[in-house]
Amino acid sequence: MEKAPEYHVPVLGPEVVEHLITDPDGTYVDATLGGGGHAELILEQLGSEGRLIGVDRDPVAIATTSQRLARYGKRFDQRQIPFWQLPDTLGSLGVEGLDGALFDLGVSSRQIDDAARGFSYRQDGPLDMRMGPDASQTAEQVVNQYSERDLTRVFREYGEERASTRIARSIVRGREEEPIRSTQQLVDLVTAQVPERFATKSLARIFQGIRIEVNGELDHLEPTLNGIVDRLVTGGRLAVLTYHSLEDRVVKRVVRGTPQSSLPRDFPVADPNAGKMKELVRRGITASEDEVAVNPRARSAKLRIGVKV
Numbered sequence: 001m002e003k004a005p006e007y008h009v010p011v012l013g014p015e016v017v018e019h020l021i022t023d024p025d026g027t028y029v030d031a032t033l034g035g036g037g038h039a040e041l042i043l044e045q046l047g048s049e050g051r052l053i054g055v056d057r058d059p060v061a062i063a064t065t066s067q068r069l070a071r072y073g074k075r076f077d078q079r080q081i082p083f084w085q086l087p088d089t090l091g092s093l094g095v096e097g098l099d100g101a102l103f104d105l106g107v108s109s110r111q112i113d114d115a116a117r118g119f120s121y122r123q124d125g126p127l128d129m130r131m132g133p134d135a136s137q138t139a140e141q142v143v144n145q146y147s148e149r150d151l152t153r154v155f156r157e158y159g160e161e162r163a164s165t166r167i168a169r170s171i172v173r174g175r176e177e178e179p180i181r182s183t184q185q186l187v188d189l190v191t192a193q194v195p196e197r198f199a200t201k202s203l204a205r206i207f208q209g210i211r212i213e214v215n216g217e218l219d220h221l222e223p224t225l226n227g228i229v230d231r232l233v234t235g236g237r238l239a240v241l242t243y244h245s246l247e248d249r250v251v252k253r254v255v256r257g258t259p260q261s262s263l264p265r266d267f268p269v270a271d272p273n274a275g276k277m278k279e280l281v282r283r284g285i286t287a288s289e290d291e292v293a294v295n296p297r298a299r300s301a302k303l304r305i306g307v308k309v
């Protein structure tokens, strides 16, 4: 059997490095260290005074990647925290101004491939889906304890699944018979509610919705990105890779420095981020056919880069 690669191929790696690094002796953050694919590319470009701080909420990612990148010595530092603690952590590390920050959002292929983490509808495992121990609930808790209405909301808002109501109802009925503890039980309940030809897409959407809810992925994104924008030096870069439109909507707003659309136009307090950022490549950067052919994960990726003005 072919040996699995030690870490996944970083999505849009050369493009990230090209747009992120403006000063090789500057200070950078990789807020989603994962297997360290991007981190390694960045470290390769840094000079002797350059510094990269890698963050991940997953202790497994931190342990394996910090070992792998130990050869970069004092240029590399890492912290196991959810990235919304970054603005405070940077303060405690004595970082005054950041030259660039990278966010490669979502789960890593390593997390998906590990059946015991429960992220994948392709393998049977416990319904966990926590990216790290700091997450306040597991997928099992969401699936067994949320009301039918809340499940419908999660599937609709975070999964953008059309059959949300029907699937939520069938989960509530299913758990009355026995608790839903495994990914396979969930897969069976979902696939029974959708035509076979849509089953894979519905499974992907339902699993995505639950994962976003479990990890609070959208709750903290905008305030975190705005906190990072505050820490960037003038000309500093914010590079964000997203894999679905819900995240991209938020990221677009931040890198363009446009006010939150939910605020009324005459809202007395200006958006803290308004006017501070300019987007570098207007529609964002997507992967080439060649990259997608070798790295299917790149298919849905969009890289947006903002420059602090």
Ligand SMILES: C[S@@+](CC[C@H](N)C(=O)[O-])C[C@H]1O[C@@H](n2cnc3c(N)ncnc32)[C@H](O)[C@@H]1O
Pocket (backbone or CB within 6 Å): 007, 008, 009, 010, 011, 031, 032, 033, 034, 035, 036, 037, 038, 039, 055, 056, 057, 058, 061, 081, 082, 083, 084, 104, 105, 106, 107, 108, 109, 131, 132
């Ligand atoms: C797509 S992977 C990153 C892969 C990485 N760029 C590489 O090249 O290997 C996303 C990583 O971000 C982490 N992550 C996601 N949300 C996070 C958050 N809110 N705080 C900290 N880490 C997070 C996940 O645990 C996962 O390891």
